[in-house]
Amino acid sequence: MYNTKEIEEKWQNYWKEHETFKAENNSDKEKYYLLVEFPYPSGAGLHVGHVRSYTALDSIARLKRMQGYNVLFPMGWDAFGAPAEQYAIKNHIHPKKAVEENIKVFKSQLLSMGYSFDWTREFSTTDPEYYKWTQWQFLKFYEQGLAYKAEKEINWCPQCKTGLSNEDAQGGVCERCGTKTEKKLKSQWLLRMTKYADRLLEGLDETEFLEKIKVAQINWIGKSKGASVFFGLEGLDDKLEVYTTRPDTLFGVTFMVISPEHKLLEKYKDRIKNISEVEAYQKEAKEKTEIERTDASKEKTGVKIDGLKAINPVNGETVEIWISDYVLANYGTGAIMAVPAHDERDFAFAKKFGIKIIPVIDNGEEELTEAYTGDGKMINSGFLNGITNKEEVIEKMINYLETNSIGHKTTNYKLQDWIFSRQRFWGEPIPMVYCEKCGWVPVPYEELPILLPDVTAYEPTETGESPLANITEWVNTTCPHCGGKATRETDTMPNWAGSSWYWLRYMDPHNDKEFANYDILKYWGMVDLYNGGMEHATRHLLYARFWHEFLYDQGLVPTPEPFKKRVAHGMILGENGEKMSKSRGNVINPDDMVKAYGADALRVFEMFIGDYSKDASWSENGLKGCKRFLDKIYRLKDKVVDKEGYTSELENIINKTIKKVTEDILSMDFNTAVSSLMILSNEYDKINELTKSDYRILLTLLNPIAPHITEELVSICKLGNPICETPWPTYDETKMIDETVTIAVSVNGKLRSSMSVPTNTGKDELIRLAKELENVQKHLKDKEIIKEIVVPNKIVNIVVK
């Protein structure tokens, strides 16, 4: 009937030649900034999941443009990092080359879908012109003391042979390869993200993120309020600091627990009589994976330290110190005061090792069978006895701690500083130089970018060093400070670095003086709508917000928060309802679908497939149905006669459909937008003649979702200028009023009949008409009418007894 490929290429060329989708940096128009997460140009190419989210935002972009907005809808490539590097290693080509090839494929696939990206703003994070500014921003972090090098126990992936951030090692497994991570002590660059913990929490109020995304971020930041308490060490002029959220239970402390990594153990090695037992436990803990260690259901283990005892500062009692892996080294102070009566974990530990349990909150029971965590009257607690209000007790205790200098109020976060070093070749070199004399020295701004060398070996090394360490001619340099011999930092940045500011570069992508001009940043402001996967709710989104808040503090960007609204698309699952994967053999290649049914049909189908935010299973039959819908629209052209103005009997539904489609696309209810267009086309199908206006409005409304075929039909039928160059239609409320409405009539709430009456018929009249209906009379017979309810234009309900 028609050749989709020909039509699609024709219009894709038209848009390119006419620069239809170019966003203007100097414009009087109101701006609208739509952002989709830029993809990794992996060897696998475009996924039908990409098609879903890109089509969604593309249709909004197209509609907004027609509504007169200056729309920024850019696309680029997030090409540093492990996937690109592994692809290169596997295929024995340089990552740079691999990235180039993959981008080419990816881009041609995106072009074939007809997306309205402004391609003049395209860049890759691996372009030296781009990563120059990533390095530049790192130097800013360093200048402000927010980038620092520290010896730190990090998550190490033995498979990838690189360190990972906490965010990349969630659940104790490497996010890339699924290998269980190990703990490894390494000197690392870190970004002081903890300094922004509160800002990252407060900033959420300025956004319209989905609730579940906000919750995920709040949980990850993990703010908790409590107190630091200093326990004395018996016979020593030293203290053991613990963090607790329940200082009110201090009188219930019967032992202390420190993590196996706690520095106290090294410090007082000589005093500890059972040091070999302690060391054996430390070794055991180290060899366990994070998963094994943090399995809450497993039985508690631990060793009592013989030779070190703590003194409870509120009652002077001596308590034993234990080590156990249920206390984590990297949270709080790595040490806890244990209150077995009121903490489940401490309770389990005390039961196992026969430690005494002293209740300090009265729960009314004789015997404690489990930790009591509720409210109650304070007992066994000295000056706190008798108080029942928990908040009051906590406040009293904190006051006591502070006046006696044995503790103070503190806030704690689960969020930790961002581990920013990767022992990898394919990443932005960290622009730092190490000099024997001067220590770590930043590379001067004018020397940026520090380019990655062109070499042949980029496999990770066995030693845990970056592959760059082997390239001596690159590593050896002079100190920018003293001019003496120095070496470059050989670790590279994590691949989250490039994606932590890319939306800013899109606004001013060719600027070689600054990462982006401030006035231009000010014009575009915040990203209005940012779409991406749920998997980035705590990582990319947290890093990006942190980075942006920092730039704001430096006066480099105009707003504290980067993204106004964040939405997440549901996954496209395989036809069998499982996640698409090569091993399951249920992967659908968008290229094949475009070839068989055309880009428009694929776009329509993915919008029609279901609720945008929910997962949906692929269905080739569903796609065929959407192709049939487009074919039907194509056939409608034969009914078009040379007349203008809407056919009067269609006027009502046309106006309703304009309203529905406009609202649905903007609120991302794409499935119902498509369905209302199907309904409209079904109406067109029922009549013999269509005016040019009738046909054009249908094509216009469908255009954001199916841009090629609709433009082609406007052109074939000579319906005027291309849709993309004309304004989006408005609707006329007065034309949407129906002349007659169908009223449902029920008796005792059960539907008995219905009637067609003029719109806005009065209540009394409706009741009168309703009672005349045969089936209604039948149900009213010999009954007493108690109540008559009328909802105008909707329903009549007669209640009888």
Added chain:
RNA sequence: GCAGGUGUGGCGAAAUUGGCAGACGCACUAGACUUAGGAUCUAGCGGAGCAAUCCAUGGGGGUUCAAGUCCCUUCACCUGCACCA
């Protein structure tokens, strides 16, 4: 365990926010046209019943003239986080 979410035909889903449950599409059934049909058109399509009618939105209870929608309770599944002191 905590947090967020979802339960509606054979399937994907709608439901103007308390007012005719199942729009639209898929699959299926019957028929028409056809050398042919993975094209098109017509009709049907939650269950039971010849019918009037009855039963149906995970289960149970409640509010109401009226509940998929509101309240209580319970079950199932998904997705995060999880020994965070």
